[in-house]
Amino acid sequence: MTSSSIEVDIHISQEELQRAYQGVEQVYAQATDGRRIRFPVRILWSFIGHDGIHGRFLIHVGQHNKFESVVRISI
Numbered sequence: 001m002t003s004s005s006i007e008v009d010i011h012i013s014q015e016e017l018q019r020a021y022q023g024v025e026q027v028y029a030q031a032t033d034g035r036r037i038r039f040p041v042r043i044l045w046s047f048i049g050h051d052g053i054h055g056r057f058l059i060h061v062g063q064h065n066k067f068e069s070v071v072r073i074s075i
Contacts, residue, residue, distance in 0.1 A: 003062045007032040007073070010044065012053040017041075032056075043070050
């Protein structure tokens with residue numbers, strides 16, 4: 001089984017997060033290598049701060065690009 005990582009800069013305001021609570025389930029972002037990616041916003045819930053979600057994240061995916069884990073690597 002092969003796993004890989006995707007590095008992304010995320011900046012989601014508190015107002016944008018409100019839309020997620022109201023049913024928007026996907027986040028679209030550009031990876032640092034230029035790829036456009038889509039992933040469930042729920043994987044970022046543990047990183048919510050008073051001003052939203054901000055930072056550089058490393059998203060680990062496994063076989064068939066299935067989500068495995070996410071870590072914040074910088075703010």
